[in-house]
Each structure stands twice: as structure tokens, then as C-alpha cells.
Amino acid sequence: MRWTRVFIPFIAVALMAPALASAAPTPPQQLAKQTVQKVLNDLQGHRAELRKNPQKLHALINRDLVPLIDLPYMSRLVLGRYWRQASPAQRQRFQQAFKNMLIRTYGSALLGFNNNVKIEYRPVRAAKDAKNVTFNAVIHSPNGQDTPVSLQLHEVDGQWKVYDGSIGNLSFVTNYRGQFNSAIRREGLENFIEQLEKRYGGNA
Template sequence: MKIQLLAAAVLAFASATAVHAQGAASDAKTSTQNASPNAVISSVAEELLGRIKKDRDALDKDPQRLYAMVDEVVLPYFDFPLMSRLVLGPAWDKADSAQQKRFMDGFKTLLVKTYGNALLQYSNEQVSFAEAEPGSKPDRASVASTIQSPGADPVTMHYRMRQKDGQWLVYDVVVDNISLVTNYRGTYASEIKRGGLESLIDKLEKQAAG
């Protein structure tokens, strides 16, 4: 389920330029500092889609190049410290600083590889965006989108974002009411219960190195 969630998320990023939300996303700029949540997502999408079209053959042949592109273009717009805390839940507070960093690095690498592999599924899906909705706090917002693939039911998803130092960052993606953060948290909580946090981190590091 986690891979399907990420695939839907990255396809939304990659094809976001197909349909802009009521003109809001069309204001995207190269710099996303102080930009609206919609403009941030659209700006990332335009750069990502442009690179995929330009270097598709090379990316298909070289996964490391694909992972590097995801790391450079997409992941700077994810709030990994917050995402990691939410995913680990109570285990985050019990972990020491070294364990927290190792988990965050391993989790980030996992998402890079999963995002990269999902990018290869891109086939001009149509995406529509709604205006960003305010969250429960002034620094929180949610951007809803709908992905339509030929011959398939539409997929509804929400980017949950928070503003940090003037920049809107994604900290969770909800696909058809399934939260990416909650999905990982349930899986990792079970693994921690079975083998402990150190065992989980070791597993992530091995996956990252593989």
C-alpha cells in the first residue's frame, strides 16, 4: 500500500501542469520562497516534468540518476524532520539524536527510491487541483487534487503542508483517505514492537544500501 500511495503522489507532481487549479497554480515561479501552497506544488511539477521529458531514456537506464533527480527536485519540499517524528510517534521521543538522524536518513532514502521508481509510471495522467484550504493552525494548509487515468476511477488526494521559514513543505500525503504517515507509522510500530527501534533502523539502512 505504501508504494501505491507514493506512486499516486509522484504522478500528481509529475502531471500537475496538465490542469491548473482556478489559475492559482499558474502563478508558479522558479523560486518558491513565500509562494502559496498551490504555487509550490506547481513549480516543482513543472521542473520535474521537464526533466523527465528531456532525459527519459537516460533515466530509464540509470536508476541512480533518477534517484538523484528526485532528491534534488522533489524532496526539498518535504518536511522530513516533522514527517519522521509523526511516522515514529512515541518512539521518536525515546530515540537518541543519533538514532533520530539515522532513521530520518534511511526513511528519506526509502522515499527517494520509491518516488524514483514511481516516476517511470508517468503517462500523462490528468490532474486537477483545488484552492489550498487553511489547516488547524495558521502555518498549516491542505491542497486537494484529483488524478484521472484513462479507463480508471479517479484518485483523490490531499497534500498536507506546513509553512516553515517562509516555505510551504509537504509533511503528509493522503490518498483516498489513507494517510502516508499513518500507514508507515502502523507498519513501523509493529516492527519496533517485534524487534525494537534499532532493528528497524538497521533494516532501513540495509534497504537504503541495496
């Protein structure tokens, strides 16, 4: 299903990243399932209202999902070599516009996630002192389509945060970096940031 391909890269953060926010004794898979249920419960009975009020939906995503992402590091990876060329002010502006883009792009898709989609959580295989881990899962759609999802996480100030993910072999960061770098080569970094700000806003 088309919505699945669009939806998974961002919402998977909400469904699985908190599973690694706490160590034993609670298994990561159990925490992930609890997180899924919480997200669904927050949406239950409010989908029509959120569709009519996008700002409320955006605020929900900004509150619940964005803190699970290492946005500064992801922004640096997405800009690639242009991050080194950017001024501190340009980096901050890009990071804010990029966050707004994620919130607005995937906000509506969040409403399409429901209890008909089953998630199979795979065990996390990493050393106890690992600072970088991969969390794998398979999303089973009602039409029989199985979609493998992989999240890359690292430890930031004692918390696990997502900095990349993939659907099959398609990396979230690599995909955006290719799109953004092509636009920057055509338009220049400053013009590109200005266009993001005009389209998605420069403030949260």
C-alpha cells in the same frame, strides 16, 4: 491502476507543494501546473536513460523533490512514540534511511507519470495568515479512474513544506507508522534502523 496507488503519495509533493511556496499574485493552481510541466519536461526523452541509471534518477529526486518535504517532522510523526525513545543519533540515522527509502521506493514510479494523466487542482481555502493548510486535487487516469489527493502543509522558515498526504482516507504518515511500529515491536528500534540502513543505505 496499481501504479497510481503506489505513486501518488510521494510524487504528489512535486506536483502540488510548490504551488504554495509563493503567495499572490500568481495563483497556486497556476504554479502547480507549471511545476507539473517542469517535472514532465525533465523526464521527457530521458526515461530509458534513467531506468538504466537509477543513481541519476535518485539524485534527481533528492535534488527536486526532497526539499519540498519537512523530513524531520515527517520522520517524527512516522516513528510516533518511538521517536521519544530514540537517541539523537538514532533519530538522525532513521531520518536519513527513511529519506533514502522514499527516494528508492518511488523513483521508478516517477518514470510512469506522463501527460496522459490529468490533474484537477482545487482552490486552497485558508486564511491569509494560516500556518497550516490543506491542498486538494483529483488525478484523472486514462482508464477513467479518479483519485482524490490531499496534502497537509505547514510553514517552515517562510516556506510551505509537506508533512503528510492522503489518497482518499489513507494517510501517508499513518500507513508508514503502522508498518514501522509493528516491526519495531518485533525487532526493537536499533535493529529496525539497522535493517533500513542495510536495505536503503545510511547516507544520501
